[in-house]
Amino acid sequence: MGELAELRAWVALIDACVEPIARRPVDLTDPGWVRKTREGPHPLDEAGIRPEAEAALRDVLSRYEEGDDSVRATLRALLERCHWFGWATTLPFEPTPQGFRQHLLEMSAKDQGLDTRDMMVGLHDLCGQARDAGVGIRPLLLEVAELSSDMDRYGMGSTRHILLRAAGREPCGLW
Structure with missing residues (x-):
């Protein structure tokens, strides 16, 4: 420690x-x-x-x-x-699977920051950029969701729930 x-x-x-x-x-x-x-x-x-x-x-x-x-x-x-x-x-975002994963880890660690809506908009944009670069986003969303918090901090779902929801629908499951 x-x-x-x-x-x-x-x-x-x-x-x-x-x-x-x-x-x-x-x-x-x-x-x-x-x-x-x-x-x-x-x-x-x-x-x-x-x-x-x-x-x-x-x-x-x-x-x-x-x-x-x-x-x-x-x-x-x-x-x-x-x-x-x-x-x-x-x-900086790198349009690769590792770059996408790195940003998902950042979102997971920041755990929605001060506003879930900002996180969700950022996730939507990030998923779009990754998809446009040919990155398979679903497995990475699921992988990082497993590391994420299950606490619903602002009444819009936990970070884990938001990432799982994003993995389940297109075009990123947020809207």
Whole structure:
């Protein structure tokens, strides 16, 4: 568990670096606020910590995949506590079975984040990209569902249920 303690400290430090950027007020009365947000630097780049954050996420996902139920629950709790880390940190999508699986593991570990709807929209888009790349999504959805939480956090189903539902219908079983 010492290594998990190091990882927890690392993720918490990155979370603290990103929090001020995430909490910065946005002037919604400015007609160009959406454009400015899209064109501005990514929060990890603004904080100067993208390589460290992506390495931490890779470590989280590796331990999540290899760990037992207890380790996975610990990592889900870490990402829930350090939600700014989860908000800012994601890995680039590679249109391969491994790339799709990696993003499913990320969704599973983040366990719906702060909003199930965002997770479901992201899953729908991810499934579409993977299908367009010729990736067989169903077996990977089923595989990652087995690692996922069964807790219904927001009244829309657990992460496991959402992934199983996505595996059962086309075009990704969410709509």
